[in-house]
Amino acid sequence: GNVHPSQVLASGVFLEPYSLTIGFARRFATYKRATLILRDYERLLRIITNPDMPVQIVFAGKAHPADEPGKLLIQQVYRAVKDPRAAGRLVFLEDYDMNLARLLVQGVDVWLNNPRRPNEASGTSGMKAALNGVLNFS
Known part of the structure; x- marks a missing residue:
């Protein structure tokens, strides 16, 4: 459809257009470290639920059908998204x-990139985000 990126319906809530929106969308492979931002989860919760500086993180992607570790990463992200303490500030788009x-x-403010060198061949998603004026956070 013709929907504005800030209004993507995600996990039953609309994304907040005036919150800092961090995006992580790509194939879920272990070397891309999708769950790195979840490592200090209590700190992350304090950051994303701070009413004075609202932050939301949008995850999207798929694992290769034969990549069981990649599928486990998606499950870890999904568990965090469903945590009521995250207050809808973590989203996984299916x-x-x-x-x-x-x-x-086009619609996020910051593109999260966590590759493990030298495993990232080119990192084209971050390049596409940069072409749209999105900051790269690596």
């Missing part, structure tokens, strides 16, 4: 495809 990827690289 049915990731090229159209959703395009909306995300």
